[in-house]
Amino acid sequence: MIFLKKLINNPEQVVRDMIDGMVLAHPDKLKNLPGTNVMIRAHAPVQGKVALVSGGGSGHEPSHAGYVGVGMLDAAVAGEVFTSPTPDQILEAIKAVDTGNGVLLIIKNYSGDLMNFEMAAELAEAEGIQVAKVVVNDDVAVENSTYTTGRRGIAGTVFVHKIAGALAEKGASLEEVEQVANKVIQHVRSMGVAFTPCTVPAAGKPSFEIGETEMEIGIGIHGEPGTHRTAMASADEIADILLSRILDDMKLSPGDQVAVMINGLGGTPLMELYILNKKVSQILKNKDISVYNTYVGEYMTAIEMAGCSITLLKLDDQLIELLEAPADTIAWKN
Template identity: 70%
Template structure:
C-alpha cells in the first residue's frame, strides 16, 4: 500500500485538522467530536441542513459546508457511517429554531444512524425531518443498501436545498425542493481500478489489467457487470442509456450535468467523457443548462467516473444558480 499518510488509524483526524487549517473562514469543528459546522452556525432564521457519511469521498461532505449549502457535516471513519452521537450533536449545533433537515445517502448504516439521531433530537423538542437520496440507477439492492444507492447526485440536493434554506424558507419547503431534486436526479458510474482503505491495507477488490466494472458503488461495491475496457465513448453511451431510460426525457427538456471523478481520474479524461455526454444530449434535443466537471464525490484513489443528470424546471434552475460559497463549491 502506497499512501501519503502517517498512521492508518489517524487519517480522518489528521484530514480534519488539515481541512480546518485550510478553511478557517468557512469551518469550525465541534469540541470533542468529529462534526464540521459553518463558522457562523447556527444561522438565525434559517433551516439547518446536515449531511455526512464515511470519509474517503472528499470533498463530500465537509467541503460543502458553508453559505448556500450545508450547515454541518458528520465525517465517519473511512467508508464507515458516522455515529448517531455525531449526527445528534450536529443537529443541535445548527438548529436556530426553524428546524433541521437531514440529507442522507441511501446506505443502511447511514439511514439507521441518522434516524436514531433524529429521534434523539425530536425527544428534546427540535423539529427534524429527513430525505434519502437514491440516485444510482445501476442496481436496485446492493451490499450496503435496501433499494438504490445514493451517490454524486447528492451534491445537487445539497446545493438546491441549501439555496432554499438560505432564502429563509420553512422546513416543509426545504424538504419539498430536496425531494423534487431526488425525484429528478439520476446517476451511474464505473471503475477501472479499485481503491484501498488505509486501515485494510489492500485493495477492496481486484480488476484485471484489461477489465472495468460498470455500475460500481462509491465504496467499491459490485456493479452490474465486469467487461473488457472499451473506448470511453462506448462506456458513456452505456451509462447514458441507463440514466435516460430510467427517467424519460422529452425534446426540449433542460438538465444539469455532473461528470464526477472517483479520485484517480485525470481531468483530461473527464472532459473527454463530457464531450460524448454533450453529444448524446444534443442528439436527443435535451438542453444542457449547466455542466460541472471535477471531483465532487470520490472513492479514495479509485480510477473511474460517474455521470449525473438532473432534470430542471424554472424553480430548480433558480436555486441551482443561487449563491453558494463553500470550500469545494462556489457560485458567487
Template identity: 65%
Template sequence: MKKMINNPDNIVDEMLNGMVAAHPDYVKRVDGCDVLVRANGSQGKVVLISGGGSGHEPAHGGYVGKGMLDGAVAGAMFTSPTPDQVYEAIKAADGGKGVLLVIKNYTGDVMNFEMAADMAADEGIEVEKVVVNDDVAVENSTWTTGRRGIAGTIFVHKCAGACAEKGGSLAEVKAVAEKVIANVRSMGMAIAPCTVPAAGKPSFELADDEVEIGMGIHGEPGTHREKIRSVAETTDTLLEKILAEGIYNAGDEVAVMVNGLGATPLQELYLANLRVSEVLAEKNIKVAKTLVGNYMTSIDMAGYSITLLKLDAELKELVNAPADTPAFVQV
C-alpha cells in the same frame, strides 16, 4: 500500498483538523466530534446536515458554507457515523428554524441518522429527513435496500441549501430536496479499485484490460465487467441506463455532473463530458449547467460517474444560486 498518511487510525481526525486549518473562515470543528459546522453559525434559517463515511472527499465537509450545508458528519473510512455524532451535529448547527438531514441510501446511514433525529426531537428540535437514491445501476446492493445514494446527493445539497439560504421554511426546503431526488439519476464505472488505508490492499481486483460498470462508491459490485473500451463508448453505456429511466425527454433542460472518483485525470472527465453533451444534443435535451470534477469520490478509485438532474424553473434558479463553500464556489 503507497499513501501519504501518518497513522491509518488517525486519518479522519487529522483530515478534519487540516480542513479547519485551511478554511477557518468557512468551518469549525465541534469539540470532541468528527463534525464540521459553519464557522459563523446558522442562526435564523433552516439548516442542512449531511454526512457519511469518510473517503468521499470533498463530500461532505467541503460543502459546508453559504448556499449549501450547515453541518457535515464524518464517519470512519467508509463507515456510517454514529447516532451520537449526528446528534451533536444537529445540536451544534441548529439555528432555531428546523433541521433537514440529507442521507445517502445506505443501511447504516439511514438507521443512524434516523436515531439521531429521534434524539433531537426529544430535545424539542424539529427535524425532517430525506434519503437520496440516485444510482440506477442496481436495485439492491451490498449495503443497501433499494438504490444507492451517490453523486446526485450534491445537487440535493445545492438546491435545498439555496432554498434554505433564501429563507425557505423547513417544509419548503424538504420539498425542494424531494423534488431533486425524484429528478436526479446517476451511474458510475471504475477502471481501478480504491484502497482503504487500514486494509492496506485494493477493495476489489480488476484485470488490466477490465472495467467495472455500475460499481458503488465503496467498491460494491456493479452490473457487470467488460473489456475496456473508449470513453465515448463507456459513457454511452452509462447514459443509456440513465436515460432508460424515462425522466429526461426531448425539450427538457438538465444539469449535468461528470464526477471523478478520486484518481481520474480531469482531462479524461472532460472527454466523458464531451460525449455526454453530444448524446444529449442528439436527443434535443438542453444542458443548462455542467459540473466536471471530483465532487464525491471513492478515496483513490479510478473511474467516473454521470449524473443528470431534470430542471424546472424552480430547480434551475436554485442550482444557479450563489454558493460559497470550501469545495464549491458559485457567484
C-alpha cells in the same frame, strides 16, 4: 507487513488528521466541534434559518465537509473511512446548527447511514428539535447492493445539497426545504464505472480486484459490485453505456433541460473527464435535450479509485434559480 503508498501517518488516524488539516486550510469557512468529527460553518448559525446536515463515511472528499458553507450545508458529519458516522456525532451536529426552525437531514441510501441518522433524528426530537429527513437514491445501476436496500445514493446528492441549501438560505420553512430536496431526488439520476480498486488505509489492501483490461459497470462509491464486468472500452463507449441506462430510467423528452455532472472517483484525470463529457454532450444534443450547465470534476470520490460517474438533473425554473443562487463552500462556489 503491508506497505501503503499513501500520504498518511497512522492509518487509524486518517480522518482526525484530515479534519485538522481542513480546518487549518479553511478557517474562514469551517470549524470542528471539539471532540467530534463534525464540521460546521465557521460563523455563527443564521438565526431562524432551517439548517441542513449531511454526512457519511470519509473517503468521498470533497463530500461532505466541502459543501459546508453559505448556500449549502450547515454541518457535515464524517464517519471513519467508508463507515457511517455514529448517532451521537450526528446528534451533536443537529444541536450545533439548530436555531429553532428545524433541521433537514440529507441521507444517502446506505443501511448504516439510514439507521444512524434516523436514530439521531429521534434523539433530537426527544430534545424538542424539529427534524425532517430525505434519502437520496440516484444510482440507477442496481436496486440492491452490499450496503443498501434499494438504490444507492451517490454524486446526485451534491445537487440536493445545493438546491435545498439555496432555498433554506432564502428563509423557507422546513417543509418547503424538504419538498424541494425530494423534488431534486425525484429528478436526479446517476451511474458510475470503475477501472481500478481503492484501498481503505486501515485495511491495507485493495477493497476488490479487477483485471488490468477490465472495468466494472455500475460500481458503487465504496467499491460495491455493479451490474457487470467487461473489457475496458473507449470514453465514447462508456458514455453510451452509462447515459443509455440513465436516460432509460429518466424518460426525458425533447426540449427538456438538464444539469450534467461528470464526477471523478478520485484517480481519474480531468483530461479524461472532459473527454467523456464531449460524448455526453453530443448524445444529449442528438436527443434534443438542452444542457443548462455542466459540472466536471471531483464532487464525490472513492478515495483513489480510477473511474467516474455521470449524473443528470432534470431542471425547471425553480431548480434553475436555486442552482444558480449564491454559494460559498470549499468545493462549490457560485
